[in-house]
Amino acid sequence: MLTLLFDGVAYGMLLFILAVGLCVTMGLMNFINLAHGAFAMLGGYLTVALMQRYGVPFLMCLPLAFLASAVVGALLERTLYRSMYKKPHLDQVLFSIGLAFMAVASADYLMGSQQQIMQLPDWLRGRTELFADTPFVLGMGHYRLFIIAVCAALTLGLQYVLSATRFGSRLRASVDDPRAASGLGINVNVVFAATFAVGSGLAGLGGALGAEVLGLDPTFPLKFMVYFLIVVAVGGTTSITGPLLAALLLGIADVAGKYYIPKLGAFIVYTLMIVILIWRPQGLFVRLGGKS
Amino acid sequence: MTAQKSLLHAARWQPLELVFWVMAFVMPYVVGQHALIINEIAIVALFAVSLDLILGYTGIVSLGHAAFLGFGAYSAALFAKHVNPDPLLGLAVGMAASTVLGVVCSFTIMRGSDLTRLMVTLGTALILLELANKWGDLTGGADGLQGVIMGPLLGQFEFDLMGQISAWYSLSVLFILFVLARRLVHAPLGATLKAVRDNRLRAMAIGISVTSRLAVVYTVAAGMAGAAGALMAQTTGFASLDVFALDRSADVMLMLAIGGVGWLYGGIAGAVAFKLMYDVIANITPQYWTFWIGLFLVVLVLVGRERLIRPWTWLGPSRGEGAS
Numbered sequence: 001m002l003t004l005l006f007d008g009v010a011y012g013m014l015l016f017i018l019a020v021g022l023c024v025t026m027g028l029m030n031f032i033n034l035a036h037g038a039f040a041m042l043g044g045y046l047t048v049a050l051m052q053r054y055g056v057p058f059l060m061c062l063p064l065a066f067l068a069s070a071v072v073g074a075l076l077e078r079t080l081y082r083s084m085y086k087k088p089h090l091d092q093v094l095f096s097i098g099l100a101f102m103a104v105a106s107a108d109y110l111m112g113s114q115q116q117i118m119q120l121p122d123w124l125r126g127r128t129e130l131f132a133d134t135p136f137v138l139g140m141g142h143y144r145l146f147i148i149a150v151c152a153a154l155t156l157g158l159q160y161v162l163s164a165t166r167f168g169s170r171l172r173a174s175v176d177d178p179r180a181a182s183g184l185g186i187n188v189n190v191v192f193a194a195t196f197a198v199g200s201g202l203a204g205l206g207g208a209l210g211a212e213v214l215g216l217d218p219t220f221p222l223k224f225m226v227y228f229l230i231v232v233a234v235g236g237t238t239s240i241t242g243p244l245l246a247a248l249l250l251g252i253a254d255v256a257g258k259y260y261i262p263k264l265g266a267f268i269v270y271t272l273m274i275v276i277l278i279w280r281p282q283g284l285f286v287r288l289g290g291k292s
Numbered sequence: 293m294t295a296q297k298s299l300l301h302a303a304r305w306q307p308l309e310l311v312f313w314v315m316a317f318v319m320p321y322v323v324g325q326h327a328l329i330i331n332e333i334a335i336v337a338l339f340a341v342s343l344d345l346i347l348g349y350t351g352i353v354s355l356g357h358a359a360f361l362g363f364g365a366y367s368a369a370l371f372a373k374h375v376n377p378d379p380l381l382g383l384a385v386g387m388a389a390s391t392v393l394g395v396v397c398s399f400t401i402m403r404g405s406d407l408t409r410l411m412v413t414l415g416t417a418l419i420l421l422e423l424a425n426k427w428g429d430l431t432g433g434a435d436g437l438q439g440v441i442m443g444p445l446l447g448q449f450e451f452d453l454m455g456q457i458s459a460w461y462s463l464s465v466l467f468i469l470f471v472l473a474r475r476l477v478h479a480p481l482g483a484t485l486k487a488v489r490d491n492r493l494r495a496m497a498i499g500i501s502v503t504s505r506l507a508v509v510y511t512v513a514a515g516m517a518g519a520a521g522a523l524m525a526q527t528t529g530f531a532s533l534d535v536f537a538l539d540r541s542a543d544v545m546l547m548l549a550i551g552g553v554g555w556l557y558g559g560i561a562g563a564v565a566f567k568l569m570y571d572v573i574a575n576i577t578p579q580y581w582t583f584w585i586g587l588f589l590v591v592l593v594l595v596g597r598e599r600l601i602r603p604w605t606w607l608g609p610s611r612g613e614g615a616s
């Protein structure tokens with residue numbers, strides 16, 4: 001019971017790190033980016049390739065995955081994405097789904113279509129059990145514990161950057177109203193490019209962290225696109241607490257649903273999403289007053 | 293020209309359209325060896341036209357239109373297997389089932405932003421996919437529903453391996469439903485739909501009941517997609533989980549993007565172009581064809597459809613952002 005909750009939280013934290021970049025880009029530029037998962041896949045494959053072929057230690061791979069995805073994200077933002085912001089949503093959907101298709105086929109071509117296996121370092125394997133003799137037994141996989149720790153640290157860091165730094169206040173201003181923000185002398189394009197890069201980098205980091213938990217094969221971007229979008233749609237795009245809570249809810253619901261009612265599988269998650277979206281079309285946790 | 297005259301003028305049948313349909317019906321006879329692909333094209337064209345009713349005439353971006361295709365396909369296949377193998381009855385059942393599903397789903401797309409609608413439509417298709425997958429006793433699960441044997445069409449024409457009868461059958465259904473859809477979008481209802489698409493608030497202000505119009509057209513489109521699904525199941529004798537997949541919904545959007553939205557022939561033109569392109573690319577690289585489809589999508593959107601199909605404008609200055 002508690003173990004499930006623990007796994008759900010780990011899963012949810014992972015989803016949050018993967019999706020947070022998407023939330024900000026969607027909120028900032030009203031851009032529907034279905035190719036976000038491709039950055040996560042890039043981070044995952046890079047980690048696997050570095051560890052297997054060059055023997056780079058796991059901890060070293062994580063920042064590298066972040067950096068690589070961020071650089072690729074920044075490059076794509078400058079070259080391709082920028083011209084899409086003003087286009088209708090249909091074009092954005094087509095464009096980004098085309099990118100996702102290309103990423104899937106490229107990964108297939110470069111790495112093969114099989115599931116990649118991640119060799120975790122020894123100190124991350126294994127499992128600790130708390131309250132072993134009580135009904136509330138809590139089994140914690142060390143790797144999941146590690147994921148929660150990393151993601152919690154990142155979340156706190158993000159929250160700090162958003163709420164207490166100058167860049168954060170510029171970003172919040174741009175999300176609330178890009179026109180007024182640029183009128184006040186904030187260079188919205190630069191803010192956005194930086195955010196896009198960091199968001200892509202976080203997705204890459206999440207992909208590297210999640211390769212072992214979520215599984216990594218070329219269809220990753222399409223398989224998890226739905227989950228990222230659920231986080232964004234349910235959490236709303238105006239804050240990062242909304243997506244965080246939505247991701248935790250999704251993670252716990254998914255893990256618990258698959259454990260208790262395996263026959264229904266992902267059915268529960270999708271139904272939950274539709275019900276929530278019919279009930280609160282703008283997302284569960286929406287701050288009033290921003291542009292919507 | 294008065295408003296009435298100009299509307300009537302737009303609704304009139306052009307000679308070119310008649311030529312097109314005559315050619316379409318002659319095709320399976322002339323190139324009999326390609327009858328199977330003509331059949332496929334007719335089916336996806338019907339599917340694309342149905343999505344165009346939603347996307348092009350109301351502006352709702354749906355990533356889950358395959359839900360109706362699949363529901364129609366499974367209903368028709370199950371009906372043929374367990375109740376009655378008559379194709380026309382099965383078609384009616386498939387359409388009715390999808391129409392009912394469309395009525396239910398139309399309530400889910402009324403509120404929220406484009407993202408919300410995208411998610412809700414996508415979620416519907418995924419739920420149906422899960423259901424069809426887990427409910428294996430009825431649907432055959434991941435193996436697909438096999439052993440659907442159809443009776444002869446109208447009691448006379450057996451479906452043959454060459455696919456000529458299938459092609460004519462699908463073309464006829466496509467033609468009939470196309471004429472109905474054409475009638476619909478040129479009727480006052482269609483005009484109000486375009487008003488809703490262009491400016492929902494103003495449409496509401498001049499007294500158009502937005503919700504009910506959207507519900508009606510969504511239901512009609514769902515029924516048409518169901519007919520496409522039923523045709524697919526009947527002419528292949530098979531229904532698999534793949535009919536609900538995201539790829540289906542994405543492909544049909546691509547067809548509309550190629551052919552142009554808000555124009556019923558756009559769906560047909562897009563379906564023809566897409567199928568032929570798919571055939572060529574899949575022959576060259578069977579495993580990596582999604583890459584080229586993806587590249588094509590990206591280029592299509594970046595360059596703009598209007599410019600892409602007019603090569604002589606490529607060197608000129610770019611005009612008009614977001615033309616399609």
